[in-house]
Amino acid sequence: MIASAQTTLVTGNVSDNTGEPLIGASIMQKGSTIGCTTDFDGNFSLKVATPATLVISYVGYHTKEVAIAAGQDKVDVVLSENTEVLDEVVVIGYGTMNRSKMSSSVASISTKELTKAPVGNVASAMQGRAAGVDVLQQGGIAGADVNIVVRGAASLTSTEPLYIVDGVFTNGGLSTLNPADIETMQVLKDGAAAAIYGSRAANGVVLITTKNGQKGKVKVDANFSFSLQDIAHAPDFLNASQWREFANMVSDNSGLTRAEENVNPTYPTVDTDWVNAWTQNAPMYNADASISGGNDYGSYSFSLGYVNQKGLIKKSEFEKYTARTNSSWNFGRFFVSENVQITWRRRTPTSTFNIGMPTLPILDEQGRFSSWGPEYYIESENARRNNPFAGLYARKQFTTNFDVMGGFSAGVELIKGLRFTTSFSGNYTSKHGFTHTPIYWAKWNEDGTPDNDYGNNRNSLEESRNISSNYTWDNVFSFDREFGKHGVQATLGHSWMREFYRYQSYSTINDLGATNVIGFSNIDGKISAGETNAALLSFFARVNYDYDGKYLFSASIRRDESSKFHKDYRTGYFPAASIGWNIHKEKFLQGTPVTNLKLTASYGELGANFLSPYNFDDIAFGPIVYTTGGNRFTNGHAAYLKTKDLKWETSKTSDVGIELGLFNNEITFHANYFYKKNTDLLANINLNLSSGQIFEINSSNETPYVNTASVENKGFEFMAGWNKSITNELRFNLTANLTTLKNKVLALGENVQPITAGAFSSKFNDAATITRPGDPIGSFYGYTIDGFDSEGNFIFHDTDGNGRITAEDKVIIGNPIPKYSYGINLDVFYRDFDLSLFFQGVAGNDIFNARKYDYYFNYSNNMVKDVLNSWTKENTNTYVPIAKVTNADGGNSLPSTFYVEKGDYFRLKNVQLGYTLPTNISKKLFMERLRIYATVSNVFTLTKYSGFDPEVSSNTLFARGVDMSSYPNTRNYTVGLNINF
Numbered sequence: 001m002i003a004s005a006q007t008t009l010v011t012g013n014v015s016d017n018t019g020e021p022l023i024g025a026s027i028m029q030k031g032s033t034i035g036c037t038t039d040f041d042g043n044f045s046l047k048v049a050t051p052a053t054l055v056i057s058y059v060g061y062h063t064k065e066v067a068i069a070a071g072q073d074k075v076d077v078v079l080s081e082n083t084e085v086l087d088e089v090v091v092i093g094y095g096t097m098n099r100s101k102m103s104s105s106v107a108s109i110s111t112k113e114l115t116k117a118p119v120g121n122v123a124s125a126m127q128g129r130a131a132g133v134d135v136l137q138q139g140g141i142a143g144a145d146v147n148i149v150v151r152g153a154a155s156l157t158s159t160e161p162l163y164i165v166d167g168v169f170t171n172g173g174l175s176t177l178n179p180a181d182i183e184t185m186q187v188l189k190d191g192a193a194a195a196i197y198g199s200r201a202a203n204g205v206v207l208i209t210t211k212n213g214q215k216g217k218v219k220v221d222a223n224f225s226f227s228l229q230d231i232a233h234a235p236d237f238l239n240a241s242q243w244r245e246f247a248n249m250v251s252d253n254s255g256l257t258r259a260e261e262n263v264n265p266t267y268p269t270v271d272t273d274w275v276n277a278w279t280q281n282a283p284m285y286n287a288d289a290s291i292s293g294g295n296d297y298g299s300y301s302f303s304l305g306y307v308n309q310k311g312l313i314k315k316s317e318f319e320k321y322t323a324r325t326n327s328s329w330n331f332g333r334f335f336v337s338e339n340v341q342i343t344w345r346r347r348t349p350t351s352t353f354n355i356g357m358p359t360l361p362i363l364d365e366q367g368r369f370s371s372w373g374p375e376y377y378i379e380s381e382n383a384r385r386n387n388p389f390a391g392l393y394a395r396k397q398f399t400t401n402f403d404v405m406g407g408f409s410a411g412v413e414l415i416k417g418l419r420f421t422t423s424f425s426g427n428y429t430s431k432h433g434f435t436h437t438p439i440y441w442a443k444w445n446e447d448g449t450p451d452n453d454y455g456n457n458r459n460s461l462e463e464s465r466n467i468s469s470n471y472t473w474d475n476v477f478s479f480d481r482e483f484g485k486h487g488v489q490a491t492l493g494h495s496w497m498r499e500f501y502r503y504q505s506y507s508t509i510n511d512l513g514a515t516n517v518i519g520f521s522n523i524d525g526k527i528s529a530g531e532t533n534a535a536l537l538s539f540f541a542r543v544n545y546d547y548d549g550k551y552l553f554s555a556s557i558r559r560d561e562s563s564k565f566h567k568d569y570r571t572g573y574f575p576a577a578s579i580g581w582n583i584h585k586e587k588f589l590q591g592t593p594v595t596n597l598k599l600t601a602s603y604g605e606l607g608a609n610f611l612s613p614y615n616f617d618d619i620a621f622g623p624i625v626y627t628t629g630g631n632r633f634t635n636g637h638a639a640y641l642k643t644k645d646l647k648w649e650t651s652k653t654s655d656v657g658i659e660l661g662l663f664n665n666e667i668t669f670h671a672n673y674f675y676k677k678n679t680d681l682l683a684n685i686n687l688n689l690s691s692g693q694i695f696e697i698n699s700s701n702e703t704p705y706v707n708t709a710s711v712e713n714k715g716f717e718f719m720a721g722w723n724k725s726i727t728n729e730l731r732f733n734l735t736a737n738l739t740t741l742k743n744k745v746l747a748l749g750e751n752v753q754p755i756t757a758g759a760f761s762s763k764f765n766d767a768a769t770i771t772r773p774g775d776p777i778g779s780f781y782g783y784t785i786d787g788f789d790s791e792g793n794f795i796f797h798d799t800d801g802n803g804r805i806t807a808e809d810k811v812i813i814g815n816p817i818p819k820y821s822y823g824i825n826l827d828v829f830y831r832d833f834d835l836s837l838f839f840q841g842v843a844g845n846d847i848f849n850a851r852k853y854d855y856y857f858n859y860s861n862n863m864v865k866d867v868l869n870s871w872t873k874e875n876t877n878t879y880v881p882i883a884k885v886t887n888a889d890g891g892n893s894l895p896s897t898f899y900v901e902k903g904d905y906f907r908l909k910n911v912q913l914g915y916t917l918p919t920n921i922s923k924k925l926f927m928e929r930l931r932i933y934a935t936v937s938n939v940f941t942l943t944k945y946s947g948f949d950p951e952v953s954s955n956t957l958f959a960r961g962v963d964m965s966s967y968p969n970t971r972n973y974t975v976g977l978n979i980n981f
Contacts, residue, residue, distance in 0.1 A: 010068055011045045011919070012075040014038050014056055017666075017723045017731060019829040020112075022079060025058040030065065040219065040980060041929040043919045062664070066728075076831070078725040080664050091186050091207050093196035094476055094491050097544065101487065103552045103580030103600045104193035105655050105672055105717075107133060109185040111211075113825070116836055117910045117937050118227045118286050118974050121146050122182065123174040128823025128840030128909065131717035131737040132189050132674070136953035136960070141967045142282075142311035143318025143347045145175060147953060150189055150204030152713030152743045152817070153777050154651055154678040156755070157610040159957060161187075161204040162197060166326070166339045168405045168425040169497070171468050174206070176343040176403045178305035178322040180223055180288045183211045190674060191604015191653035195576030196491075196540055198558035199607035202651040202678065210339065212326045213292035213299035220291050225935075225976030227284040229312055231275070232938045232971040234948060235855070236865045240271040240358040246867055246883065250859060253792075253884040270361045274862060277362055277389075278353040282310035284972070288322075298329030312970050315392055316350035333413040340406035348398045354388045355854075355862040362389055369393075369441075391456065394440040402430045417481035426471040433464040433505075464505035472497045489544040497536040504529035534613040537561045552580035552600075564613050565646055572648040576604030584661075596661030596668075601654075608649035611682055615646055615705050647707055651678045670719040681709035683752045708749025711777065715741040733827040743776040743817050756781070757958035760850035761893065768848045768895050768962050769816070778958045780814035780848045782895030792871035792882030794892050814900040816961025819844025834914045841906040842950075848899050848962045849947050856880065857887035864946070903961065905943035905950040911936050929980040937972040 014025040021042025028035035029046070030053040038044045048054070050070045057063040061079040068075060088099040090106055099106075107130035114125040123146035127135035136147040153159045163170045165177065186207045188194040194201035213219070238246060251258045285308045292301035305322040321344045328337035364370040369390035407425030414420055437460045441450035476493035505528050542556035555577040561570045583589060583597040657672035682705045716739070723733040748754065748771075757778065758768030770781035783796040783805070799809040824839040855864045869875065870883040881892040892898075914933035922930040943950045949969040952961055 006050050006070055007047055008050045008068075008071060008073050009045060009047050010050075010054070010073055010075060011043070012077060014042045014044065014058070014077045014079065015829075016061070017078055017080055017725055017733065019731065019733070019827060019834060022058045022061070025056060025079070028055045028057075029053070030055050039919075039928065041916075041919065045919075076728045078728060078731055080666075080725075091184060091209050092193065093188070093205070093207075094474075094493060094540075094542075095478055095489075097489065100549065100582065100596075100598075101544065101546050101552055101580075103554055103578040104188075104602050104604075105132075105190040105600075105657060105674070106193050107131065107187040107189060109187070111179075111182050111184070114179045114182055114185065115223075116838065116912055117935060118225050118284055118972060118976075119179065121173075121175045122177045122179040123148055125179060126185075128737075128821070128838070129825075130187055131670075131672075131719050131739045132715075133187055134739075134741075134818075134821060137951060141349070142309045142316050143175075143320070143345065144967075145173065148173075148206070150187060151653075151674055151676055151715070152741050153957060153960075154202060154676060154711055154713060155608055155610055155649060156681050156683055156709055156711070156771070156777070156957070158608070159203055161206050162194075162200045163206050163208070165208040165341075165405065166210055166407065167409070167423060167474075168339070168407050168427055169200075169470055169472060170405060171403075171427050171429045171470065174208070175345070176322070176341065176401075176405070177208065178288055178303065178324070180221075180290070180305060181210045181303050181322070181324050181341075182208055184209045190578075190602050190655040191606055191651065191676075192554060192556070192576040192578035192602035192655070193604075194606055195574050195604040196542055196556050196558060197606075198538060198540065198574040199536070199560040199562060199572055199609055199648055202606040202608035202649060210324060210326055210341075211290070211292065211301055211303075212328060213294040213301045215294040215296070215299065218291065218293040220289070220981035222289040222979045222981075223287070223976065224979075225286045225974050227286075227935075227972045227974040229282040229284060229310075229970040229972050231279050231312060232949065232969045233941065234275045234968060235946060237275065237355055237862050238358060238865055238867070242865065242868060243358050243862065246863060247859075249870065249872075250883045250885060253882055254886070256885070270359055272356065272358050272361055274354075274356045274358070278314060279312050279968070280310070280314050282312050282970070284309040284974075286976075297331065298327065300327040301325070311348075311350060312968060313350040313353055315348065317348045318345070319347075320345045334411070335413075336408075336410045338406070338408045341404070343401070343403040345401040345403075346398060347400075350392065356387065357862055360387075362387070390440055391437065394456070395435065395437045397435045399431065399433045401432075404428045418477065418479045421474075421476050421478070423474045423476075424472070425474075426469065428469045429467070431464075431466040431468075433462070435460075435462045437461075458509050460507070460509045462505070462507040464503065466501070466503045468499075468501045470497060470499045485548040487544075487546040487549070491540070491542045493540050495536075495538040495540070497538075499534045499536075500531070501533075502529075502531040532613045533563075535563045548585070550582045550585045552578075552582070554578045560607065560648075562609050562648075564609050564611060564615070565648075566644045569645060569647045572607050572650075574605050574607055576602070578602035578604075593662045594660070595663065595665050596659055598659040600657045600659075602656075603652075603654050606651040606653065608651065608678075610649070611646070611705060645707075646682070646705060647680060649678060649681050649707070651676060653677075666723060668719075668721040670717075672717040673715075674717070675712070675714045677710065677712045677746075679710045680707035681711060682707060683709040683748055683755075706749065706752075708747070708752055710746040711744070712746055713741060713743050715739060730828075730830050732829070734825070736822065736824045738820065738822045740820055741817060742819070745771055745773050745775060745777060747773050755958055757956055758848065758850065758962040758964070760895075760962070760964055761853055761888075766890075766895055768850060768899070769958055770812075771958050775812055776815050776817050778816055778960050778962075779812045780816065780846060780895075780900055780961070781810055782813045782897065782899070783810055784813065785897050788871055788876065788881065792873075792876075794881050794896065794898070796894075796896065810895075813895075813897050814846030814848060814961075815844075816848070816903075817845055818842035818903070832916045832918065834912075834916075836910070836912045836914075837908065838910040839907065840909045841904070843904040845903040845961065847901050847903040847945055847947070847950060847952050848895075849901050849945070850899060850962055850964050851947055852899050853888075853893055857893040859885060859888065866946075901946060902944050903950050903952070905941050905945065907941040908939040909937065911939055927979055927981055929978070931978040933976050933978070935972070935974040935976070937974070938969055939971070 014022045023040055025038040027044050029048045036044050036046045050068050052068045054066045056077050089096050090099050109129050113129050119125050132151045134149040149159045150161050188205040194205045197205055248258050288305035290303035302325045307320040309318040324341040326339045369387045405427040409421055409423030411419055411421035439459050440456050473496045479490040538560045540558040544554045546552045557575045560572050580600040584594050653676045655674045660669040718738045721735040725731040754770050754772035756767035756770050769778040771777050786795045786797050789795050796805045820843040826837045828835045854861045869878050870880045871878055887893050912935040914931050916931045947963050952963045
């Protein structure tokens with residue numbers, strides 16, 4: 001009997017061990033010339049005589065042979081990286097570099113990670129993805145800005161890193177970008193990596209490279225998603241019955257007339273849930289499309305994006321349109337490229353909401369807004385309050401931003417390895433803010449006339465327009481050659497940048513009713529306007545050297561000259577150096593499981609000029625009152641007072657690190673220790689008034705700055721990964737990162753008083769935080785509670801022992817900066833299914849829950865159920881003081897340990913399940929690839945924090961961790977499509 005071979009059409013997919021398809025992988029039948037290559041999705045089909053052996057190969061990966069049994073028609077193959085050949089190319093300042101030859105600290109975030117969750121701001125998707133990068137979100141506010149802090153707050157004036165997109169310095173962070181446009185994202189964390197940007201890099205650098213086309217056929221991609229957002233968590237508030245019980249308790253304790261059994265006789269059956277009234281199931285739409293391609297001479301891409309996000313709080317909304325084009329072309333030794341992005345954003349904000357009385361309806365029987373007053377529940381004038389819904393629906397408020405950024409570059413390869421590139425780039429932003437509050441009423445008398453005590457009886461309007469721009473011209477020589485075992489990469493360049501900012505704002509308050517247009521005929525408020533200009537001239541150089549890929553050295557220096565300083569102090573020099581040793585290339589590690597082992601060490605000096613352009617000179621306008629010869633005169637107003645010797649803030653950073661990869665990098669581990677000391681930080685001094693001259697400085701203006709403060713940050717960063725192919729059909733990738741951080745103010749300087757912030761009550765002026773030497777920036781500051789007195793009031797600890805409680809008895813009561821922050825990501829791939837889970841959290845920090853003032857002491861709001869556990873003579877085993885109306889004016893409500901709670905949390909941030917249709921089905925739908933997915937964001941949070949959300953942010957550096965009026969976080973339910981044509 002003679003066995004004959006059976007011809008079979010074998011289909012399959014080729015991917016790497018992270019699940020990414022390998023495009024153009026070679027599939028050959030062993031011992032023959034029959035073969036094919038994979039398509040855009042890594043799919044292939046090949047007719048072979050089975051049984052047979054297929055040989056699958058791809059550049060930079062280990063070749064694999066797979067046996068095909070008789071009649072077998074499907075096989076999926078996972079190739080592992082050949083680390084001796086494959087080396088990640090990392091974008092660094094003014095160039096690129098192989099990661100294996102880097103000796104500085106650079107974090108990379110993949111575009112896959114950035115697009116797993118629907119976000120309006122790409123910075124939100126960075127949270128927990130990279131060690132040493134802290135992302136602070138403002139709850140679930142639609143379109144809100146996101147604060148990024150790299151390796152701890154290092155300045156008293158700004159923590160924002162430098163953002164560069166395709167070589168363009170951006171004005172507005174990352175909020176203008178479409179996440180689907182991003183190809184790579186790198187964060188330059190240490191001084192050696194960032195020093196090439198000198199005076200602008202003290203807070204780190206975020207480098208974004210957007211997608212461009214590739215050689216081959218035209219590629220069309222489209223992505224669509226729809227989300228529903230609801231409130232992730234809310235505290236437990238009193239219902240109407242519980243409120244009546246509490247109101248009577250307050251009345252009894254305060255010596256007031258007890259409320260009637262039904263606190264609000266007008267509406268006996270009302271039980272309003274104000275959290276539910278304020279919030280909504282808010283939809284969010286994301287859509288983007290791109291077309292790209294290329295040939296032997298270059299590549300191109302064009303994309304459009306759209307986001308529409310309704311806010312969790314009613315009447316709030318965010319909308320964004322983006323358009324981007326990239327192209328690059330080569331003509332022999334000459335090359336050109338361009339990139340342009342246009343973004344339009346509109347935000348209708350509602351940043352906070354008030355929790356009203358459950359005994360009062362939103363609308364009265366006539367369908368009008370109703371407001372609550374003392375007659376409804378407690379006999380106290382403190383109880384009068386406008387219905388916030390009246391203002392919400394009457395007020396018109398929005399901000400719009402129009403952004404254009406782009407650049408053009410051209411260059412020539414002068415000789416082999418030596419290139420010259422000249423580039424011009426710019427960024428333009430126009431912002432328009434508008435708020436109109438017309439006359440409206442929130443309560444009516446019995447005769448139908450409006451009650452003037454409730455509502456807004458004067459028309460008000462505020463409008464502002466700001467324009468900012470920067471333009472940069474760079475000229476760079478770059479050299480990249482290998483001479484035997486010696487590798488040399490060098491950069492020499494010049495940069496010139498100009499910044500411009502213009503602002504104007506107007507406001508009016510009048511009785512003109514529906515007027516919503518400002519003109520000189522109706523202004524009854526103020527007008528302000530101005531503009532600033534600044535310039536920066538720079539020269540920079542860097543050299544990277546390696547011997548046989550084993551021993552690494554890098555050094556750079558930048559010279560900056562800024563117009564923001566007096567001519568005697570304008571120039572700053574920022575050097576850096578780093579070394580590395582690729583130990584795995586040594587002979588004694590050959591043949592071991594060690595695929596990668598590298599040691600690195602670096603040192604760098606960076607600068608900062610976070611100040612307005614004219615702080616080194618006097619600017620006077622408005623009234624200055626001064627005396628001379630016994631006479632009193634009035635002249636201009638001192639907006640800024642001269643500090644001629646202002647100079648650069650300086651950051652000195654040291655870093656040591658180790659990288660380890662085992663079993664062809666199936667297991668990876670990175671660890672770094674960093675120490676960052678920032679000196680000559682700008683701080684405001686107290687004025688020493690000289691005899692014969694009196695300065696009147698308005699609160700809106702600034703006292704002089706001096707370079708006098710210093711801050712240090714130190715910590716460890718750990719990253720680990722494990723990717724494993726269990727079978728050809730099942731694989732997983734597990735990654736985790738952990739950062740430890742310790743922040744401390746070393747000095748503020750002579751004549752600089754401790755900085756306080758976070759005042760949380762209009763009834764008394766007492767701040768929640770203090771910044772002073774020896775403690776972290778923005779440490780919580782208040783009284784320690786020693787228990788209760790016989791009347792149920794707090795006993796504050798007498799720290800100085802003088803028998804009196806004064807401000808001198810306040811101490812540090814909490815630290816807002818997490819000691820530990822971490823992220824964990826798990827990707828699982830099984831056949832055509834993919835599952836992703838992302839966990840994120842922090843530990844070791846505190847939260848100053850300033851909302852407790854409203855929820856425990858301010859009786860014009862609803863209260864949390866915990867107030868029913870307030871101290872009474874029958875209930876002394878509690879931590880809540882006696883409930884009485886005087887609490888709102890101080891005493892029990894002063895800043896103390898009562899407000900401080902643990903800020904630790906562990907959150908399942910994102911879970912996504914996807915399914916990619918088989919190729920034969922997607923092709924019938926005229927698509928190369930179709931993937932369907934479902935995502936849930938903020939699935940659950942484990943925390944002991946009693947507020948809306950433990951992820952508390954603040955626009956103020958000194959009030960981080962103070963929950964003044966946190967906007968609830970959202971839980972998002974999303975379905976979406978990824979389509980490739």
